[in-house]
Amino acid sequence: MATTTAAQKRAAAKMEYNAFVAQCPSRELLDRIADKWVVLVLAALRSDCAGEPRPLRYSELSRTLAGVSQKMLTQTLRALERDGLVTRTVTPTVPVTVTYELTDLGLSLHRTIQGLKAWAETHIDAVLANRESYDGHTA
Numbered sequence: 001m002a003t004t005t006a007a008q009k010r011a012a013a014k015m016e017y018n019a020f021v022a023q024c025p026s027r028e029l030l031d032r033i034a035d036k037w038v039v040l041v042l043a044a045l046r047s048d049c050a051g052e053p054r055p056l057r058y059s060e061l062s063r064t065l066a067g068v069s070q071k072m073l074t075q076t077l078r079a080l081e082r083d084g085l086v087t088r089t090v091t092p093t094v095p096v097t098v099t100y101e102l103t104d105l106g107l108s109l110h111r112t113i114q115g116l117k118a119w120a121e122t123h124i125d126a127v128l129a130n131r132e133s134y135d136g137h138t139a
Contacts, residue, residue, distance in 0.1 A: 032083065033109065037076045040065050042085070042113045045102050055089070055101035085109060 019026045032038060044064045045056055056064075062073055077100055080086040085106035091097040102110055 029083070032079060033113075035076070037065070037068060037072055038080065039113055039116065040068075041073070041076050041080065042102070042106065042110050043117045045086070045100065045106075045110065046114075055099040058098050058100070061100065080106070 016024070017026050018024055019030060033042075041061065044061055046054065058073070058077075061077075062068065062070070065073065068076075077086060077088070081088050081100075083105075084103055086100050087103055089099045089101065091099070
């Protein structure tokens with residue numbers, strides 16, 4: 001039986017988590033975090049103009065995310081909680097208060113998501129102009 005060196009083990013581990021490989025589990029994660037509602041929920045979990053995250057109640061998230069259904073918001077929050085990106089805290093008040101907050105893992109992704117959101121808002125005019133130009137050439 002051949003022995004494996006530490007360097008070979010590290011190289012094999014890197015190959016295991018290569019998103020370009022069809023069986024790589026990171027593809028499922030990319031699929032999750034590329035979802036529109038995931039991006040918007042993670043971006044919404046912030047407090048002030050500086051974009052620092054803070055806990056938000058379910059109703060605050062729902063009001064912030066125009067167009068999200070109750071079912072979709074609930075499914076998205078559960079998936080984020082399952083992945084360890086968000087924590088859910090229930091406070092026994094009348095009525096019960098439920099808040100959602102980014103975990104350290106979620107916070108590390110939040111910074112990237114904020115940049116993606118800012119890029120989309122900054123460049124949407126150029127993208128729309130390109131689409132119009134493209135559609136005019138292909139018509």
